[in-house]
Amino acid sequence: MIIHQPEIIRKNGYAILYAKIEMAKKRENFPERLWYRVPERFAPYLKVQGDAFLVAGLLAGMYFKEDIEVRGTVSPRLAYHLEEYQFVLNLRTPDAAHPVSIQYEHLSPVEGNPTGVGATFSGGVDSLFTIWSHLPQNQPDPNYQITHGIFIRGFDILHNEKDNYQQLFTQYAKQASEIGVDLIELETNVVSITHQRLNLSYFYGPLIISAGLAISGLFRRFYIPSSWDYYTLQHTAHASDPLVDGFLSTDTMEIVNHGSTHRRIEKVEKIANWEVAQKILWVCLEAKFREHSWNCSRCEKCVRTMIPLYALGVLDKFKTFEKPIQKNREILWYARKFNLRSNYLSEMFPYLKRKKPELLPWLVVTTMLGYLRHLLITYLPKAVKHGLRRYGYFVSHNDAPDAYENPEVTQLIQGHYDHSST
Amino acid sequence: MIIHQPEIFTREGYVILWAKTEMNTQRSGFPKYLWYRVPEKYASNLSLQSDAFLIPGLLGGMYYREPIQVRGGISPRLAYHLDEYQYVLSHTMSGAVQPVGIQYERLHPLNANPRAVGATFSGGVDSFFTLLKHAPQNQPNPEYQFTHCLFINGFDIVRKDNKRYKTIFAHYQKTLAEINIELVPIETNVANTIVPRLVYNQYPSVILAGSALALGGLFKRFFVASTYDFDMIQKGIRCSSTPLMDRLLSTETLDFEHHGANYARAEKVAAISDWKLAQENLRVCGMPELGTNMLNCSQCEKCTRTMIPLYALGKNSKFTTFQRPFKSNKDLLRWARKFSPYSGFVRETFKFIKKYKPSLLPWLRIAAFLGTIRYCILRLIPGFVKNMLKNYGYFNDHLKEENAFDNTVVLEWIRHHEKI
Numbered sequence: 001m002i003i004h005q006p007e008i009i010r011k012n013g014y015a016i017l018y019a020k021i022e023m024a025k026k027r028e029n030f031p032e033r034l035w036y037r038v039p040e041r042f043a044p045y046l047k048v049q050g051d052a053f054l055v056a057g058l059l060a061g062m063y064f065k066e067d068i069e070v071r072g073t074v075s076p077r078l079a080y081h082l083e084e085y086q087f088v089l090n091l092r093t094p095d096a097a098h099p100v101s102i103q104y105e106h107l108s109p110v111e112g113n114p115t116g117v118g119a120t121f122s123g124g125v126d127s128l129f130t131i132w133s134h135l136p137q138n139q140p141d142p143n144y145q146i147t148h149g150i151f152i153r154g155f156d157i158l159h160n161e162k163d164n165y166q167q168l169f170t171q172y173a174k175q176a177s178e179i180g181v182d183l184i185e186l187e188t189n190v191v192s193i194t195h196q197r198l199n200l201s202y203f204y205g206p207l208i209i210s211a212g213l214a215i216s217g218l219f220r221r222f223y224i225p226s227s228w229d230y231y232t233l234q235h236t237a238h239a240s241d242p243l244v245d246g247f248l249s250t251d252t253m254e255i256v257n258h259g260s261t262h263r264r265i266e267k268v269e270k271i272a273n274w275e276v277a278q279k280i281l282w283v284c285l286e287a288k289f290r291e292h293s294w295n296c297s298r299c300e301k302c303v304r305t306m307i308p309l310y311a312l313g314v315l316d317k318f319k320t321f322e323k324p325i326q327k328n329r330e331i332l333w334y335a336r337k338f339n340l341r342s343n344y345l346s347e348m349f350p351y352l353k354r355k356k357p358e359l360l361p362w363l364v365v366t367t368m369l370g371y372l373r374h375l376l377i378t379y380l381p382k383a384v385k386h387g388l389r390r391y392g393y394f395v396s397h398n399d400a401p402d403a404y405e406n407p408e409v410t411q412l413i414q415g416h417y418d419h420s421s422t
Numbered sequence: 423m424i425i426h427q428p429e430i431f432t433r434e435g436y437v438i439l440w441a442k443t444e445m446n447t448q449r450s451g452f453p454k455y456l457w458y459r460v461p462e463k464y465a466s467n468l469s470l471q472s473d474a475f476l477i478p479g480l481l482g483g484m485y486y487r488e489p490i491q492v493r494g495g496i497s498p499r500l501a502y503h504l505d506e507y508q509y510v511l512s513h514t515m516s517g518a519v520q521p522v523g524i525q526y527e528r529l530h531p532l533n534a535n536p537r538a539v540g541a542t543f544s545g546g547v548d549s550f551f552t553l554l555k556h557a558p559q560n561q562p563n564p565e566y567q568f569t570h571c572l573f574i575n576g577f578d579i580v581r582k583d584n585k586r587y588k589t590i591f592a593h594y595q596k597t598l599a600e601i602n603i604e605l606v607p608i609e610t611n612v613a614n615t616i617v618p619r620l621v622y623n624q625y626p627s628v629i630l631a632g633s634a635l636a637l638g639g640l641f642k643r644f645f646v647a648s649t650y651d652f653d654m655i656q657k658g659i660r661c662s663s664t665p666l667m668d669r670l671l672s673t674e675t676l677d678f679e680h681h682g683a684n685y686a687r688a689e690k691v692a693a694i695s696d697w698k699l700a701q702e703n704l705r706v707c708g709m710p711e712l713g714t715n716m717l718n719c720s721q722c723e724k725c726t727r728t729m730i731p732l733y734a735l736g737k738n739s740k741f742t743t744f745q746r747p748f749k750s751n752k753d754l755l756r757w758a759r760k761f762s763p764y765s766g767f768v769r770e771t772f773k774f775i776k777k778y779k780p781s782l783l784p785w786l787r788i789a790a791f792l793g794t795i796r797y798c799i800l801r802l803i804p805g806f807v808k809n810m811l812k813n814y815g816y817f818n819d820h821l822k823e824e825n826a827f828d829n830t831v832v833l834e835w836i837r838h839h840e841k842i
Contacts, residue, residue: 076563
């Protein structure tokens with residue numbers, strides 16, 4: 001696998017940083033080029049450094065067991081740690097990630113002295129908690145206060161869901177600016193690397209980090225909001241946690257996985273009275289957007305988030321839930337999408353016992369019903385599941401092989417590439 | 423608990439960096455003064471920041487559940503990560519230590535531009551392996567090539583073995599000079615924040631990171647050689663020194679790197695087995711009161727555990743520092759004499775032998791079997807019998823002896839200096 005020298009295109013008010021990826025063997029639905037697109041005002045911060053492409057491309061190399069040759073420049077610090085990084089990924093996911101050798105053409109840090117502090121800004125519990133923790137009132141050291149957020153298109157929100165993205169971006173940008181954070185619209189196709197190959201819930205870390213590394217001229221520090229706390233990480237660490245994310249730091253950008261010290265429910269509690277969170281929280285897995293209420297209130301993640309907010313008596317302040325829980329018995333909704341593997345029950349019970357014990361009987365009933373449902377679904381024959389797909393069940397909005405590509409950008413890059421070749 | 427502003431004074435060719443600790447409640451045996459001592463020529467490299475005192479002091483605070491007030495300057499980066507460090511440490515050591523609040527008087531980075539890259543060097547397998555990987559001739563990246571190493575008096579060599587420390591230091595200093603690395607002697611009493619309250623070998627980072635931070639004006643990057651590999655760490659081994667936790671102790675001017683956890687110990691032995699420097703200088707033995715010129719007793723668990731892979735590789739005879747190396751397969755039975763089924767290294771030893779010399783496996787199995795029986799018997803010996811046997815030199819823990827890690831002369835100097 002060859003990761004070619006990155007290039008930058010400026011067009012239509014945007015700047016695109018891209019690099020050609022050449023696999024040793026033809027791979028079905030594998031992107032020919034990886035790219036990141038940001039508004040043109042951020043163009044000066046895009047650097048033709050290979051770090052972002054290596055971090056994302058390495059996942060593909062490890063998955064396909066293809067050694068890597070990097071034609072662009074790579075940070076010496078990143079290069080130093082990649083052997084250990086690969087070792088840990090392989091130890092944790094031996095079937096999915098195999099160590100490969102990496103050949104570097106040129107090792108050198110990014111030129112310049114970046115000053116920004118960034119984080120991903122998806123509007124979820126983890127990301128809002130990380131932003132909240134680094135507000136000036138909670139983080140006195142200005143070197144750790146977040147100056148920029150990245151809202152990625154082509155990750156939770158697909159390229160063809162432009163309206164949904166814009167709707168959220170507008171709201172997020174407004175709220176972000178009120179707390180002194182400059183929100184960056186970033187579009188990328190990096191998820192095509194793992195799509196239909198690796199479970200995104202486990203391998204999202206390097207992809208998000210690569211987005212931060214793409215704007216390497218801006219960030220000296222970049223936070224990855226943790227999805228897992230230290231209790232969960234004991235059993236389910238994969239490709240994002242405080243240990244492995246840190247290996248992807250470069251000479252000029254420190255990668256910090258933030259928030260593993262708090263369980264998800266504790267994070268919900270911390271942001272429960274934060275007005276910004278009340279206005280923009282977005283946790284929904286269903287991606288059925290309504291104006292100002294972009295959480296369906298039915299999916300597992302919505303209900304799991306609403307329960308602690310309801311227990312704290314602040315759910316009515318969160319305007320983004322379409323149908324918030326209003327009575328104790330409505331907790332039974334949780335049973336409808338209940339997932340035994342979600343790991344959050346262990347924190348839910350003690351929390352409710354402490355905050356609102358009268359909810360416990362309902363949670364017990366929910367767990368029993370949800371468990372039964374989960375068993376039924378698990379043992380449903382494949383043929384039945386397949387049949388039910390035509391009625392909208394067992395269908396994911398990102399099933400298409402090219403779900404994480406944007407043909408418009410791909411064509412633009414191809415045009416630029418053809419032009420520069422001739 | 424208050425950690426006071428550190429101070430420096432020079433005496434008899436040495437420079438001493440020290441800080442007073444003041445507990446809210448009188449704690450018997452907890453050191454009132456924490457100190458580091460280096461030769462005078464390193465005086466300009468000592469840091470007057472409180473970073474080097476906060477790390478060991480924090481352990482005391484976490485043990486006694488006493489919030490900490492730091493009077494000296496602290497690195498903002500270190501301060502930022504200490505919440506997480508405490509969380510992970512208390513999670514790893516469940517029950518032994520608890521997170522406490524820390525109040526900082528002044529947050530600012532060290533005003534220095536350190537240039538050195540180094541690690542502690544004890545002469546053991548882990549430190550030789552880390553040295554091998556970062557020796558200027560093997561590490562292509564100059565930012566990661568070692569320039570200095572620390573040899574700590576008050577880590578694996580106790581105070582009463584001072585003569586032995588000096589002999590070994592002189593020998594290692596000459597050895598490392600051959601590969602253009604300067605060996606720096608440093609003496610400290612910070613181990614007293616661990617013993618006798620906590621299990622000594624579970625908290626090595628207190629001493630290692632503390633010593634590097636004391637020389638904050640010297641090091642920009644400091645490697646901590648791993649004791650355990652990722653497999654053991656993932657399974658929850660109780661140790662404060664892991665790739666994650668060591669990194670959390672970094673400051674703006676000093677990056678901590680935990681090195682070598684992606685190799686099993688036996689693999690490290692194999693990696694250094696052809697290196698002449700290691701063959702002539704390897705020191706793994708933790709036995710106290712060994713002869714001054716003897717590096718490895720060849721009897722203790724660590725000695726035998728190291729000799730097994732060397733023997734399997736046919737390199738045993740090249741390692742000249744073992745007093746009584748294995749000469750035949752049946753010598754492997756000596757492993758049984760100090761065998762511990764819980765040492766964490768049994769599985770990898772079997773795996774290694776299976777790969778490199780399967781003919782040794784039956785001997786290894788017998789050794790493990792006999793060793794386990796011995797281990798169980800020892801566990802069942804009643805406390806009073808053990809106490810009695812202490813008179814004959816058994817069951818003595820030399821680390822818990824009075825002043826094992828303190829130097830009364832230095833303490834006198836500090837008291838005198840404080841009065842002035």
